[in-house]
Amino acid sequence: MPKPAKHVFVCVQSRPPGHPRGSCGEKGCADVYNTFLNEFQSRNLWGRFSLTNTGCLGPCNLGPSVLVYPEGVMYAGVKPADVAALIEEHLLLNQPVERLRAPAAVWG
Amino acid sequence: MPKPAKHVFVCVQSRPPGHPRGSCGEKGCADVYNTFLNEFQSRNLWGRFSLTNTGCLGPCNLGPSVLVYPEGVMYAGVKPADVAALIEEHLLLNQPVERLRAPAAVWG
Numbered sequence: 001m002p003k004p005a006k007h008v009f010v011c012v013q014s015r016p017p018g019h020p021r022g023s024c025g026e027k028g029c030a031d032v033y034n035t036f037l038n039e040f041q042s043r044n045l046w047g048r049f050s051l052t053n054t055g056c057l058g059p060c061n062l063g064p065s066v067l068v069y070p071e072g073v074m075y076a077g078v079k080p081a082d083v084a085a086l087i088e089e090h091l092l093l094n095q096p097v098e099r100l101r102a103p104a105a106v107w108g
Numbered sequence: 109m110p111k112p113a114k115h116v117f118v119c120v121q122s123r124p125p126g127h128p129r130g131s132c133g134e135k136g137c138a139d140v141y142n143t144f145l146n147e148f149q150s151r152n153l154w155g156r157f158s159l160t161n162t163g164c165l166g167p168c169n170l171g172p173s174v175l176v177y178p179e180g181v182m183y184a185g186v187k188p189a190d191v192a193a194l195i196e197e198h199l200l201l202n203q204p205v206e207r208l209r210a211p212a213a214v215w216g
Contacts, residue, residue, distance in 0.1 A: 001166050003180055003215050009117070009162070054117070055161040058109045069177035072111055107111050 004050035006091045010036060011065040012053040023056075024063030028079070032064045035080040039087055049091055059106045068096070074107035075100040112158040114199050118144060119173040120161040131164075132171030136187070140172045143188040147195055157199055167214045176204075182215035183208040 010033040014025030023029075033053055040051050057065040062076035066086065073096045075086065082100055089095045118141040122133030131137075141161055148159050165173040170184035174194065181204045183194065190208055197203045 001215060003182070007175075007177070007180070009160070012163075050166070052117070052165060053163040055120075057160060058158070067115075069115070070180055072115070072178055074111070107109060 001050075002047060005048055006071075007050040007052065007069045008036060008086075008091070009052050009054045009057065009067040009069070011055070011057045011063060011067075013056045013060070015060075021060045022063070023060055024065055027063045027077075029064035031080045032066065032078050032083065035083040036087075039083055043087065045087070045091070059102055062102060062106060065102070071096065074102040076102035076106065109158075110155060113156055114179075115158040115160065115177045116144060116194075116199070117160050117162045117165065117175040117177070119163070119165045119171060119175075121164045121168070123168075129168045130171070131168055132173055135171045135185075137172035139188045140174065140186050140191065143191040144195075147191055151195065153195070153199070167210055170210060170214060173210070179204065182210040184210035184214065 011024040012029050012033055013023050015023040036051050040046055057067055059065055059076060064078045066075040066078045068090055078100060085097050089097050119132040120137050120141055121131050123131040144159050148154055165175055167173055167184060172186045174183040174186045176198055186208060193205050197205050
């Protein structure tokens, strides 16, 4: 496997109902991760790009969280419908999707 | 949480005994991750650096795998005793630990 041009990390952390931190799990991160998996497969992105599920990335209350390296861009509140834009703009055109970025107070 | 100067990703993937890909789990990645956690705590590294557990990072047969961004340096066969060097050399001095790097054929 070559070193990828971009590496997408998707939080898949779950916590018990009522946990004070909440979690990306309760906010639908599994659907986001699965959408990325399907898009990577259908667009044949493996090799140029990598995709990894993770534990907690930090901003649980604003999840689902998606983090893209090497730029270190944190996205907040990502929905399955946002995945195509993240792939087409950030991964393929190297243009981070500003409307989805986490606030600077969270990751700045 | 500020954007970290370095972000350490530690594979904690397990697979059933006998699975053809093996896993970092069977090679002791939990001890590696826990050692990182303890070192982050005792050296007060939170804030400057981030640490995240992950699913599969790819080179399962050479695990435990540790990946550090933004450089995108993949380390292979990491043992708990290697964690101090990774912190002191790569995180604090910005000098990747060459002896622990995954072969270029794996991540190059």
